Amino acid sequence: MSSHVTGPVRLGRTTLPGGRLLGWAEWGPAHGTPVLFCPGAATTRSLGFGPAAVDALGVRLIAVDRPGLGASTPLPGRTFADFAGDLSRFAELRGLGRPAMVGNSQGAPFALACAAEGVCSALAVVSGSDEIAAPGFADALPAELRELVGRSVSDPAGAQAVFAGFDAEALWRLVIDGSGDADLAVYREPRFETAYRRAMAEAFAQGSDGYARDTVLAMGRWPFDPAEITVGVDLWYGEQDTGHSPDNGRTLTARIPGARRHLVPGIGGAVLWTHAEPILRTLLDRTR
Numbered sequence: 001m002s003s004h005v006t007g008p009v010r011l012g013r014t015t016l017p018g019g020r021l022l023g024w025a026e027w028g029p030a031h032g033t034p035v036l037f038c039p040g041a042a043t044t045r046s047l048g049f050g051p052a053a054v055d056a057l058g059v060r061l062i063a064v065d066r067p068g069l070g071a072s073t074p075l076p077g078r079t080f081a082d083f084a085g086d087l088s089r090f091a092e093l094r095g096l097g098r099p100a101m102v103g104n105s106q107g108a109p110f111a112l113a114c115a116a117e118g119v120c121s122a123l124a125v126v127s128g129s130d131e132i133a134a135p136g137f138a139d140a141l142p143a144e145l146r147e148l149v150g151r152s153v154s155d156p157a158g159a160q161a162v163f164a165g166f167d168a169e170a171l172w173r174l175v176i177d178g179s180g181d182a183d184l185a186v187y188r189e190p191r192f193e194t195a196y197r198r199a200m201a202e203a204f205a206q207g208s209d210g211y212a213r214d215t216v217l218a219m220g221r222w223p224f225d226p227a228e229i230t231v232g233v234d235l236w237y238g239e240q241d242t243g244h245s246p247d248n249g250r251t252l253t254a255r256i257p258g259a260r261r262h263l264v265p266g267i268g269g270a271v272l273w274t275h276a277e278p279i280l281r282t283l284l285d286r287t288r
Contacts, residue, residue, distance in 0.1 A: 004049065004050075004186060004189070004192050004273040004274070004276075005047060005048060005049065005051065005191075005192055005195045005196075005273065006027070006048070006051040007046070007195075008025035008026060008027060008045070008046060008048065008063075009026055009027050009028070010025065010026040010030070011023075011024070011025050011026075011045070012024055012025075013071055013072075014090055014093055014094060016086060016089055016090070016093075017089060019073075020067070020072075020073040020075065020086075021071065021072060021073045022064055022065065022067075022071075022072050022073075022086060022090055023044070023045050023064070023065040023070050023071025023072045024045055024062055024063060024064050024065070024090075025045035025046055025048065025062070025063045026060060026061065026062050026063075027048045027051055027054050027059075027060075027061040028054040028055055028058070028059045028060045028061050029055070029058060029060060030060065031060070032054075032058045032059050032060035033057075033058055033059050033060060033100070033284065033287075034060045034062060034091075034096040034097070034099040034100070035059050035060065035061050035062065035099060035100045035101065035102060035280070035283065036062050036063075036064060036087065036091070036096070036099050036100070036101045036102070036114075036120065037049075037061055037062060037063040037064070037101070037102045037103075037104070037107075038064070038066075038101065038102070038103040038104065038107030038108070038110050038111040038114075039063055039065075039104060039105075039107050039199070040104045040105030040106050040107050040127075041105055041106035041107075041129075041171065041211070041214065041215070041218075042069075042106075042166075042168065042171045042200050042203040042204070042211045042214075043196070043199040043200060043203055044063075044065050044069055044070030044071070044199045044202040044203050045063040045064060045065045045070055045071065046063075046070070046195070046198060046199045046202060047063070047195055047196060047198075047199035048061055048063055049061075049104075049272050049273050049276050050272075050273070050276020050277060050279075050280060052276075052277075053276040053277035053280050053281075054276075054280070056277070057277075057280050057281060057284060059280055059284070062094075062096070062099075064087065064090065066083060066107075066110065066210065066214060067082075067083075067086070067210065067213075068206055068207075068209050068210025068211075068213060069202075069203045069206070069210040069211065069214070070199075070202045070203055070205065071202075072210075074206060074209060074210060076209070076213075077213075078213060079217070079223070080109070080110065080113035080217060080222070080223060080224060081113070081117070081223070081224075083110050083113060083114070084110075084113045084114045084116070084117040084119055085117075087114050087119050088114075088117065088119045091119065097121075098118075098119070098120060098121045099120060099121065100120055100121055100122045100123070100124075100283050100284070100286070100287050101114060101115070101119075101120035101122070101123050101124070102123070102124045102126060102272075102279070102280075102283065103123065103124070103125050103126070103128060104126045104127060104128075104272050105126075105127050105128070105129055105244060105269065106129045106214055106215065106218050108125045108126070108127075108128030108129050109128070109129055109131070109217070109218050109222060110214075110217075110218075111123055111125065112125065112128075112222075112224070112226060112229070112233075113222075113224050115229045115231050115233065116224040116225070116226070116228055116229050117224075118230070118231070120231060121231055121286075121287050122231050122232045122233070122283055122286035122287045123229075123231060123232070123233045123234075123283075123286075124233075124234050124235075124236065124279050124280075124282065124283045125233060125234070125235040125236065125249070125252075126235075126236045126271060126272045126279060127236070127237060127238065127241055127244045127268075127269045127270075127271055127272060128235060128237075128244060128245065128249060128252065129218050129244055129245070130244065130245035130246065130247075130249065130251070130252050131221070131222050131252070132145070132149055132219065132245075132246065133149050133152065133153050133219060133220050133221045133222075134221070134251075136251065137246050137251075140246035140247075141246065148162070148219060149219050149220075152215075152216050152219040152220040153220050153221055156216050156220060159215075159216045159219070159220075160209075160212045160213060160215075160216040161212075163208070163211065163212035163215040163216060164208045164209060164211075164212040165208070166208060166211065166212075167204055167208060168197070168200040168201050168203065168204045171200055171211075172196075172197060172200055175187065176188075178243055179268060179269065179270075180240050180268050182238075182240060182266060182267045182268060182270070183238075183240070183267065183268045183269055183270040186270040186273055186274060187270065192273070226252065226255040226256045227255055227256070227257065229256050229257065229259075230257070231286075232258060232259075232286035232287075233256050233258070233259040233260075233286075234259070234260050234261075234262060234279075234282050234283065234286065235249045235252060235253050235256075235259060235260070235261045235262065236261075236262045236264065236271055236272075236275065236279055237249045237261070237262070237263055237264065237271065238263075238264050238266075238267040238268040238269060238270065238271040239263050239264060239265045239266070239267070239268075240266070240267060240268035241267075241268040241269045241271070242268070243268075243269060244269060248261075248263060249261055262278075262282075
């Protein structure tokens with residue numbers, strides 16, 4: 001594989017109380033420092049990041065499929081609180097204690113929900129989807145996106161039906177068409193593209209409902225208050241990233257007590273894969 005990704009070292013599924021399964025994948029030493037990973041939109045446990053950094057820093061990176069995606073059992077009507085509860089039980093069942101966490105792209109609000117519930121000990125938000133339904137962003141959104149956001153708030157069931165019309169190929173095209181040259185150099189690298197597209201296909205293996213539920217939750221108003229997060233949070237955005245946050249996370253950073261924003265030049269939404277080492281090193285420093 002490319003220097004940006006390698007295949008998982010370990011794969012499994014953990015049974016939660018009640019019988020649902022959470023699919024997971026791991027990289028790094030089995031007894032390393034655990035770091036939970038919330039993957040981005042319509043991707044799964046199989047797409048990790050920073051294999052060299054994970055090994056060098058002694059990180060046990062654990063990616064978890066959200067319900068209905070990849071190898072995790074669907075949970076119709078699930079909420080952010082449901083996911084935080086799932087991750088809390090997952091950590092307990094697997095003896096992870098209170099691990100650090102990374103949330104990428106659309107996985108970021110789910111990771112923030114976990115931070116708000118005290119599930120993790122520190123958090124790195126990378127290219128994080130912002131709360132674009134917040135009133136302050138209304139004028140900054142393109143008309144089509146503003147309409148979808150409004151519908152996610154006023155008619156979440158209707159919005160979810162719209163998002164359910166997407167598939168892996170449509171999402172891949174959205175990523176490619178919305179990326180600049182620096183990101184395309186990552187995404188179009190043959191081995192990375194193969195891994196990315198495989199993860200997208202896995203995300204839709206059970207249908208589109210898992211992705212659709214993720215999206216309507218992320219695009220609506222968040223039911224948790226970032227101001228109540230008490231763990232250390234670092235937010236990482238590529239300077240060229242115009243899609244995840246209208247202001248590269250400036251407002252979101254200000255909403256989280258003690259949070260720090262890192263604006264990385266020369267890259268956009270692919271910053272997770274090009275800057276894995278400083279992201280993980282800074283996260284580990286937060287846990288200390």
